[in-house]
Amino acid sequence: MQQIAIVAFSQSDCLARAGAANEVELIMPQLQAVYAQVGIDNAQDVDFVCSGSCDYLQGAAFAFVAGVDALGAVPPIKESHVEMDAAWALYEAVLKIRMGHADSALLYGFAKSSSGELPIVLSQQLDPYYLAPLWVDTVSLAALQARLLLESGLASERDMAEVVARSRRNALDNPHARLSGSVSVDELLAEDLFVSPLRRADCAPVADGAAAMIICTVEKAREWGVPYALLSGIDHRIETHNLGMRDLTDSVSTRLAARAAGVEDGPVEVAELYAPFSHQEIILSRALELGDDTRVNPSGGVFAGNLMMASGLSRVGEVFRRIAAGEIRRGVAHATSGPCLQHNLVAVLESAS
Amino acid sequence: MADTADTITGIECPVYLQYHFTAGRAPARFLTRIKEGVLSGQRCPRCSNVYIPPRGSCPACGVPTEEEVELPDKGTVQSFTVVAIPIPNNPIKPPFVVANLVLDGANISFIHLLSECENSEVRIGQRVQAVWKPREEWGYAMDNIRYFRPIDEPDVPVAQIGKLPVTGREG
Numbered sequence: 001m002q003q004i005a006i007v008a009f010s011q012s013d014c015l016a017r018a019g020a021a022n023e024v025e026l027i028m029p030q031l032q033a034v035y036a037q038v039g040i041d042n043a044q045d046v047d048f049v050c051s052g053s054c055d056y057l058q059g060a061a062f063a064f065v066a067g068v069d070a071l072g073a074v075p076p077i078k079e080s081h082v083e084m085d086a087a088w089a090l091y092e093a094v095l096k097i098r099m100g101h102a103d104s105a106l107l108y109g110f111a112k113s114s115s116g117e118l119p120i121v122l123s124q125q126l127d128p129y130y131l132a133p134l135w136v137d138t139v140s141l142a143a144l145q146a147r148l149l150l151e152s153g154l155a156s157e158r159d160m161a162e163v164v165a166r167s168r169r170n171a172l173d174n175p176h177a178r179l180s181g182s183v184s185v186d187e188l189l190a191e192d193l194f195v196s197p198l199r200r201a202d203c204a205p206v207a208d209g210a211a212a213m214i215i216c217t218v219e220k221a222r223e224w225g226v227p228y229a230l231l232s233g234i235d236h237r238i239e240t241h242n243l244g245m246r247d248l249t250d251s252v253s254t255r256l257a258a259r260a261a262g263v264e265d266g267p268v269e270v271a272e273l274y275a276p277f278s279h280q281e282i283i284l285s286r287a288l289e290l291g292d293d294t295r296v297n298p299s300g301g302v303f304a305g306n307l308m309m310a311s312g313l314s315r316v317g318e319v320f321r322r323i324a325a326g327e328i329r330r331g332v333a334h335a336t337s338g339p340c341l342q343h344n345l346v347a348v349l350e351s352a353s
Numbered sequence: 354m355a356d357t358a359d360t361i362t363g364i365e366c367p368v369y370l371q372y373h374f375t376a377g378r379a380p381a382r383f384l385t386r387i388k389e390g391v392l393s394g395q396r397c398p399r400c401s402n403v404y405i406p407p408r409g410s411c412p413a414c415g416v417p418t419e420e421e422v423e424l425p426d427k428g429t430v431q432s433f434t435v436v437a438i439p440i441p442n443n444p445i446k447p448p449f450v451v452a453n454l455v456l457d458g459a460n461i462s463f464i465h466l467l468s469e470c471e472n473s474e475v476r477i478g479q480r481v482q483a484v485w486k487p488r489e490e491w492g493y494a495m496d497n498i499r500y501f502r503p504i505d506e507p508d509v510p511v512a513q514i515g516k517l518p519v520t521g522r523e524g
């Protein structure tokens with residue numbers, strides 16, 4: 001089976017609001033950046049392109065089609081789209097390369113979710129009969145999950161605050177962070193409750209922006225002559241849409257995906273986890289069976305800024321960056337989609353040498 | 354089991370979501386200029402195509418467009434249709450002509466109305482010019498131009514449509 005190499009990654013600053021910029025204007029700088037990293041001209045120079053975005057976020061049907069204006073699709077290119085985080089665009093491209101239908105692929109994810117009221121907009125991804133008509137917002141659902149976790153005794157509010165404090169401190173080294181700084185656990189615990197038991201600080205700050213990545217076969221990576229990381233495993237699993245039928249204090253789908261991706265086959269030096277709420281990082285770390293020797297979210301994770309539809313791809317990108325720079329030899333990236341960690345993707349990245 | 358009469362077979366769940374739409378930096382610049390009565394497009398640095406209204410990129414080359422180009426309000430009919438059904442809540446009465454028009458100096462068409470003409474005489478290659486609303490009614494909108502009307506200039510050969518310089522038919 002074809003080995004997959006990750007050769008380029010770029011992400012935008014996490015902006016609270018992207019101002020007047022449209023999706024094309026958000027995407028283009030990231031595409032130009034990844035082209036420059038491998039020395040290609042535009043999307044004509046890769047075999048396949050796949051994007052991740054969600055039309056509900058900007059409130060325009062087929063908004064993702066407009067994104068294609070950023071690519072240079074003349075003559076026509078092979079192009080696809082997932083109505084979800086671009087980490088799943090990566091998954092689609094991996095299948096394409098493994099099947100021998102492409103040697104290289106460009107992936108990008110983007111959103112300008114500041115156009116709408118995100119927690120309410122996302123309520124419309126719930127099942128259309130029982131939950132969506134109730135307009136249950138994402139923060140309230142996450143709060144229910146956090147409550148269950150606290151009552152199970154598996155974590156405390158202090159544990160959650162520790163996730164936030166560490167993430168913000170790590171984000172000090174992240175040039176794209178929307179939020180970073182030194183804040184103590186006690187200071188965080190002194191803040192008012194927002195949606196009990198969550199404080200505002202427990203909710204990752206949502207941001208507008210985009211991210212892009214190029215993957216290819218190892219042969220192509222050598223031809224381009226750029227440092228690369230091997231994507232040695234990738235898998236994704238989904239749980240039922242019926243929240244009442246799930247154990248919300250665990251992430252069974254992450255556990256299954258991790259096993260299939262081969263997380264346990266070697267040491268995990270770094271894990272970049274897409275946990276939009278602090279308690280979810282605790283659930284994910286447990287599902288991935290991460291030990292004390294794993295650095296979790298050295299970039300600050302999405303507590304540095306949650307780029308909707310791009311944060312999952314960015315987690316993979318962050319691990320790639322560290323391997324390509326020679327900082328680490330093996331790491332795990334995770335992406336999530338849906339309410340309360342419904343759908344999870346796990347990727348294992350390794351040094352080529 | 355409930356009676357079939359009591360069986361719920363459907364529920365109504367209307368979805369209302371509110372958004373603050375933004376057009377984009379390049380389209381916003383276009384709308385700002387059209388409020389001043391100026392039609393401004395953008396030129397691709399690679400293939401030199403001029404786009405109006407601009408989106409901020411050349412979709413053919415995949416590069417940002419930044420050079421601003423002022424265009425005249427004269428153009429050519431690239432294609433058209435005669436519409437026989439009314440637009441809801443619009444004073445325009447059918448039959449009316451909707452056309453793809455290419456401004457002189459531009460390489461891409463936009464859709465606008467064609468009026469002050471015999472519908473049966475509208476044709477591809479026909480030369481047209483904008484009829485503007487009174488200046489005091491101008492806003493950030495394409496309908497500052499009420500419609501286009503035919504002008505007395507020879508038709509543009511099909512192969513030349515979308516390739517005229519800003520100076521137009523005579524340039």
Ligand SMILES: [Zn+2]
Nearest residue numbers: 397400411414
């Ligand atoms: Zn061009």
